[in-house]
Amino acid sequence: MKQIQDAYIVAATRTPIGRSHRGFFRNTRPDDLLATALRSALAQVPGLDPQAIEDVVCGCAIPEAQQGLNVARIGAVLAGLPKSVGGITVNRFCASGLSAVQMAADRIRVGEADVMIAAGTESMSMVPMMGNSPSLSPTIFSNPEDLDSYGIAYGMGLTAEKVAQQWKVGRDAQDEFAWRSHMKAIAAMQAGEFSDEITPVEVADRSVDLESAEVSVKTRTVNLDEGARPDTTVEGLAKLKTVFAARGSVTAGNSSQTSDGAGALILVSEAALKRYNLTPLARFVSYASRGVPPHIMGIGPVEAIPAALKSAGLKHQDIDWIELNEAFAAQSLAVINTLGLDAGKVNPMGGAIALGHPLGATGAIRSATVVHALRRKNLKYGMVTMCVGMGQGAAGIFERV
Template sequence: FEREITPVTLPNGTIVSTDDGPRDGTTVEGLSNLKPAFRPDGEITAGNACPLNDGAAAVMVMSDTKAKQLGITPLARIVASGVSGLNPEIMGLGPIEAIRQTLARAKMSINDIDLVEINEAFAAQVIPSAKHLNIPMDKLNVHGGAIALGHPFGMTGARIMATLINGLQHEDKTFGLESMCVGGGQGMAMIIERLS
């Protein structure tokens, strides 16, 4: 993940070049002993939900004309995007319709997509999304999702995009799809084509 992180030098000279995740020392036994987070009889624990991380990001989006004027080689281009709305009580399933919409706008199928990044607010949300959309598991969050890497509120979309582009470059693939749910009852998705 070195290509996704810009080191920051603190006033005392310490260089910060890693984040808090993945959680060191995590074991299956430790995960199985975690208490439910929301309801006494619930299934969601700190082990199958993403940790809240901090972070900052900057993303540059411009037309191909402007990129040529500035002499910039784009990393990727936006092929299509989509937004969906649904009942906030099932907000975790927002990616399903947003991805369907985005694939239709791009005139593509999930088989045309090389890598998929879905923000893992909870494992219970990503698994049904993948099943409903027939996303092969070997294409999904191949470098780990938010449960492993963290969920830096405010920059999660940028983090997912950086991870997706990095994955496409590393695997020498072309088309990537990113998606996330939104707490108020939305889903968002975008397909990109790697250019460099």
């Protein structure tokens, strides 16, 4: 019987996050974004033999159309990885990217692989949230409680409203939380705190002169997330109308932004560290996923975080940096308040309300954030956690080494 061994992160990067539909990645394919992240991650470990890579595990929440046909394998081929490198696409909705990290780490931990890549990619510009042709089971409509099990069909915004009601999170608190997300993100950008984790991406903008029928192409390099707004104010957020319930409290301003982006991490065993003389950035410590009632899916981290901490032999006070995906301010505050998390440790550089949430890519993106933040701030433990559509929560813990 093989002994459980440690899995180490030796490279972690991500693309900038673009606003969906009108943002700088609106015409950039998700497989190309993935390939960019994969190439950049590999460039961070020049001593690693690409032939040693066992597999690419890529999270994607809506794996169809431009991000279908096993986007993990397609991204690996586009990135120029050896044809011997496999690829598998995994889907746990918002936790897809984090589950990819967990799956890659587990292959190493049980001794089945020495080098793995975990990633995530999503284009919400090209593939809508429920896909191009959603089809729910007809029998689900006969029972409202069963219909709730779809979660995503029930309406993510309505689940946030349910959480706000049940956990008594008011509109003012949600708008204040959203404003702080933007302010923290802007401050981090101005301080250059995202530079270690972000891989700049060259974007081509094409335009047509209708008179001459000539196509002009202009290229530009994007190196920061697009969603953070320095002019955001609490007063401005308070004026926004609710979009999911007439007498509710959830607005577009205190919800995460639909987005496009990708991230990638390279994980290796201790044997690979020595063989290729690599420097570890962090150790993957533990992971947990748990289910909750779908109509309050936003509360999922309340169940997943304690499970991940127990597996790691830690308490939440031991965690120095927490990336809590801000699907909605309502659910983020409910999780923070219920578990008694230190708000100062949660999303110190802003969260999805300001930075964006490209669904299946977010877990990999936020993992890259945690890995670099721990090293930059000389901290010990970091956590990535999120709620998941259809009623789940996930959490992963990393240790700086």
